[in-house]
Amino acid sequence: MQFPESWLREFCNPPLTTQQLADTLTMGGLEVEELRPVAPPFSKVVVGEIKEAVQHPNADRLRVCQVDAGQGALLNVVCGAPNARVGIKVPLALVGAELPPGEDGKPFQIKVGKLRGVESQGMLCSARELRLSEDHGGLLELPADAPIGVDVRSLLKLDDTIFTLKLTPNLAHALSVYGVARELSALTGAPLQQPKFASVALGHQDRLAVKVSAPDLCGRFSGRIVRNVDTQAKTPAWMVERLARCGQRSVTALVDISNYVMFEFGRPSHIFDLDKIHGGLDVRWGRPGEQLKLLNGATVTVDDKVGVIADDVQVESLAGIMGGDSTAVSDATRNVYVEAAFWWPAAIQGRSRRFNFSTDAGHRFERGVDPSTTVEHIEHITGLILSICGGEAGPVDDHAVKLPEPRPVTLRVARAAKVIGMPLTQQQCADALARLGLDVTEGAGTLTVRPPPYRFDIAIEEDLIEEVVRVIGYDKLPTTPPLAPIQASLRSEARRSRFVLRRLLAALGYSETINFSFVEADWERDLAGNAAPIKLLNPIASQMSVMRSSLLGSLLQALRFNLDRKAERVRVFEIGRVYTRDAAVATTDTTVRGIRQPMRVAGLAYGDVDGLQWGRKAPGSDFFDAKGDVETLLSPVKAQFEAAEHPAMHPGRCARILVDGKDVGVIGELHPRWRQQWELAHAPVLFELDLDAVQARPVPAFVPVPRFQPAERDIAMIVKDKVTHAQLLAAIRSADTSGLLRDAMLFDVYKPKQAAGGVAADEKSMAVRLTLGSAEATLTDEQIDGAVQAAIDSIAARLGGRLRG
Known part of the structure; x- marks a missing residue:
């Protein structure tokens, strides 16, 4: 919100400088975001009247003007403006004047000079040359009654400052110049000029039939008919100037009056063309399928969640947001209906965003506008209409159906x-x-306040505490050191921090990404198999309409983004929260009923493992590269990998990750269907794990270095094709009853194209190296042979395998 300082001081004028005024408002909670002068510095620019304007003898586009600047003698000034004519009053920069800097940043000084042989004793100025606006189509024409020779700065009140306030949503009562002045009076103790709204003289007794059918939409509706209005009347210069300094351009007199009162008292209003209203008005909720062409030219379709003002035939206005085109005033309008209403904030909130636009009226109504002053403001608006546009006012109709109860x-x-x-x-x-103008009742150690009708932000005790401290002054707060004992919160050694995990993944070559928790509904259906995701009631974009239950879609989007920018190798990860439905979750200070919000870590690898290099041919990342990264991430915990299926992953290249028998995540290659849909040249490998499982780690237990050399034995077992590596190692470890087995590692798999070497067509040979040892003594041949034979027998019994001859 912006406004000129001079307007504010008309309501409240404390003995403070401009900067002190801004600091006082900021410390009172009304942050002054910017201060800027109305006009840049310039000097010796006065009001001049053109007495004579003749063609330049040596230039077709120049005129020689005789200008009266109040100095007795006329000044000879050469001017090229198309509107330089006899009788107008314009700004005249005298010799020695300094004009605002040009594009080079240097002030422009006026000197006596010659233009095409004719002496010029000054310069007639446009608005752009004085940096008052970008209009350079001609000279800036001043009011006809402007005194000749008066300084233009004082005439146009250019020694003024524009205040730009950044208001929080709870300060709706400060969305007007008077509202800010009311706050300033409370903060400084300076007197506040109370407005007086005199009733206008009635010229007729006509009324418009109005019915409020939705009290939960409109609590009060006031209006009156004004006849024989001159809609082509010119808006007074003082009103145009104030609107401009509030950032609002002048439109027509009636529109300007409505906007002026909104900036002055925070009262949005609307003026209808009375002759275009069919019958009476009905304030109600919309009906599905009803359409309305708005003043901005857009046509919208309403439903039963949007409030409207309708007549007997059609919808005429969006309640509290914008009027309709069919009843807009025009140059042909003669009779108008002036409306001011109280709309319930909950009935206006979010409605503008449905139609992808916002208005000053909606901005105020959805925060709350004083319901007690609709009639007084109607009188004020009517008085301005009669003084500027003429006309005859009728009686005020006031329908107070449901007002807020303080x-x-x-x-x-x-x-x-x-x-x-x-x-x-x-x-x-x-x-x-x-x-602050609050009605206070004192008790024993308590104060009870009945909030005034313009304060929608006072509802709980903390609201009053905030009012007290900001009026007393935040700068009065003492600097008090904390008295509570400080106790360090130590993290358990059995739990790693997220920072450590980030460092570990970065060391593995992954780059961290941070993504929105709002994703496309298609991602949830395709990549997570979630047919009923948690939907947002008011998404910030159509492609961000649901809460994610998996991080994989966000990583694929990051991959696509990088590939579009010619990246050849992408390895990214994210540590973030996901959202799933869980009826067992109750509402607490950190949870929401029915929604579980676990943290997960996910990664994606695409392209060459090590990038381009000379030492070896660079193969693309495959399942086992990512599997190694997951094992490193979980280390020293040993994870098991079992074949599984996942909606986002290749049916035969996907595994679930188990830790101590508990499913903690999934890893696999992207499904060919989604690879084609995302237009990927290669299939990326992805993994996703519960963060709690990754953060957990056993506390290190130190053991002495073995004193005796271990023994190694290799065995090759023939098993069926369906036997997995995990099953083979599980059979070997189950046979270690003596505790001699230190490690078992698969180092070769042999699968002939056809039956050969004792290996059938549906079989394969798996070679495993067994590492055996004891901490007490060197193993004997009998112990080694017994341990090896136990492993062979276990494989034979559990998997039907046999020793390869």
Whole structure:
């Protein structure tokens, strides 16, 4: 919100400089984001009247003007503006004047010079040359009653400052110049100029039939008919100037009046062309399928969640947001209906975003607008209409059907002192609240406040505490060191931090990504097999409509983004939260009922393992590269991998990850269907694990270095094709009853194309190296042979294998 300082000081004028004023507002919670002058510095620019304008003897586009600047003698000024004519008053830069800097950044000084042989004793200025606007189509024409010779800065009140405030949503009562002045008066103690709304004289008794059918939409609806209005009347210069300094361009007199009152008192209003209304007005919820062409030219379709103002034939306005084109005032309008209403904030909130636009009116109504002043503001708007556009006013119709009931809020002085962190007396709290214009009732150590109708933000005790501390002043808060004992929170040695995991994955060549938790619904269906994802009621974009239950889609999007920018090797990971439905979850300070929010870590590998190099041919990343990374990530915990199926992964190249028999994640190659859909030249390998399982690690237990050399034996077992590596090692380890087996590692697999060497067509040979040892003594041949034979017998019994001859 922006406004000129001069307008603010008309309501409240404390003895403060501009910067002090801005600092006071900021410390009071109304952050002043920017201060900028209305006009840049310039000097010796006065009002001049052109008395004579003749053609330049040596130039077709120049004129020689005789200008009266109030100095007795006329000044000879050469000018090339197309609108330089006799009788107008324009800014005249006298000799010695300094104009605002040009594109080179240097001030421009006016000197006596000659243009095509004719002496020029100054310069007539456009608005752009004075940096008042970008208009350079001609001279800036000043009011006809402007005194000749007066400094233009004082005439146009250019020694003013534009305040830009960054207001939080709870400060709806400060969305007007008067609202800010009311806050400034409370903060400084300077008197506030209370507005007076005089009733206008009635010229007729006509009324428009109005029915409020939805009290939960509109609590109060006020309006009146004004006849014989001159809609082509010109908006006064003072109003145009103030609107411009609030960032609002002038449109027509009626529109400008409505906007002016909105900026002045925070009261959005609407003016209908009375003759275009069919019958009466009905304030109601919309009906599915109803359409309305708005003032901005867009046509929208409403439903029963959007409030409207309709007549007997059609919808005429979006309630509290924007009027319709069919009843808009035009140059041909003669009779108007002026409306001011109170719309319930909950009935307006979010409606503008449905139609992808926002308005100043909607911005105010969805935060709350004072319902008690609709009639007074109608009188104020009517008075401006009659003074600018003429006309005859009718009586005000006021329909108050359901107004907010102020609920008393109690402040405990002791509680306020504890929260604020400084000693407070009851009198201090009462004075602070009274300065804000709040109705305060004192009790024993308590203050009870009935919020005024313009304060929608006061609902709980903490709201009053905030009001007290900002009026007393945040700069008054003492610097108090903490008194609570400080106790370090030590993380268990059996749990790794997320930072350690990030460092580990980065050391493996992965780059971290951070993605939105909002994803496309297609990702959840295709990649997570989630047919009923958690949907957002108000998504920020159509492609971000559901909460993710897997991190894989986000990583694939990051891969696609990098491939589009010619990346050949991509290895990325993310540590983030996912969201799944779980009826067992209850609402707490960190959870939401029915939604489980676990943390997961996921990674993606695409392209060559080591990138381009000369030492060896660079194969692409495969399942076993990523499997090694997962084992490193889980180390020293030993994980088991079992064949599995996953919606996002290749049916034959996917495994679930088990730790101590518990399923903690999945790893696999992207499904060919999704690889084709994402237009990937190679299939990436992905993995996703529960973060808790990755963070857990056993506390190291130290053992002495073995004193005796281990023994190694190799065995080759013939087994069926369906036997897996994990099954083979499990059979070997189950046979180690003596505790001599230190390690078993598969080092060769032989599968002939046809039956040969004792290996059938449906069989394969798996060679395993057994490492045996004891901490007590060197193993004997009998012990070694016994351990090896036990392993062979276990494989034969459990898997039907036999020793390869």
